[in-house]
Amino acid sequence: MLNRIESYYDAVPRSSARAEAHGPLTLFVREGEGWPFYARPTLGHSGVVALDAVEAVRARQRELGVPEAFEWVAETTPGLRAAVEASGLTVHEHPLMVLEGDGLAVPGPEGVTVRMVDAGDTDALATAVAAPYAAFGMAPQPGTAERIAERIDAGLTRLAAALDSVGVALSAGQHQPVGPVSEVVGVGTVPAARRRGLGLAVTAALVADARARGAELVFLTASDADVARLYGRLGFRTVATALIAEA
Structure with missing residues (x-):
């Protein structure tokens, strides 16, 4: 594995x-x-x-x-x-987690629609790309949405979002398939919408999409043990430790 x-x-x-x-x-x-x-x-x-x-x-x-x-x-x-x-350099440790089975269902958050976002869905795409950046107090670089759209069209990236009643993404994330393996990355929720289970629902949508597209191995890296426990509710289990070193 x-x-x-x-x-x-x-x-x-x-x-x-x-x-x-x-x-x-x-x-x-x-x-x-x-x-x-x-x-x-x-x-x-x-x-x-x-x-x-x-x-x-x-x-x-x-x-x-x-x-x-x-x-x-x-x-x-x-x-x-x-x-x-x-x-x-300083080394940070993060749980590396692999999905067991097809993933467990989670309750659908009230007042939002969780779905995949295609490249042609430009309004939803723009806010879905921005949401994970906003989660960390950042803004995407100019042209990021266009680059993500190109990757979606090329089959390199799949994007899911939790959209409010007017179609603005409150949470979003991606999975990136390479053959039969895909990694869930960049899941983030805007600060005002946290603690509603949106990130978990987005992750569940990404998992379902990855499995539907033939991914045999789906994995992710959790930021810490508390987040790892949340992903455990979807069927992920820790198998190793991902290390990230930076100045």
Whole structure:
């Protein structure tokens, strides 16, 4: 299972980034506008990573003007953390969770419609893209909605939203299929609509869509143990620890 997730992690950025090989590490560099990527272990490498390899990648990231960030799975590449921490980066731990079965049903939130959003649904698309950013006090970069629409048309992204009575997204998220594997990402709810179960309902819609489209393995990374318990209500269980390192 973790090997399939590793293959997914190596494949999913390649639709919008170039991969630079740096020995035991691969640096993904976004082509064009959009959120910057990160470095991670080269697919198939599970051994120790030396400090100088990490520092070389960090130097390249500074040269490119992108964040000095690394992402990996603790159980798959246990030999990376020591070098990353020795280089001065802070490592954050997050539960890596896999869905068991088809997912459990959750009550439908009152006063909202939870559904998938297509690329041609421009009004809903714009607010569905903005909602997860608003959850963290941010605004999407110009052109983000258009890029998401292109990815939807290309079959690279699926978008779900909880819409209020006038069609404004209060919560939204995505799953990104690569073959028979898909990851649920970017689920967020605007602050004024929290504690209504909207994020869980959006996640349930994404899970149902992924399974309907043939996804055999559906997974996500929870921000912390409390959020992981919420996802457990949908049938997700923790299988490993995702690590994110940043300056």
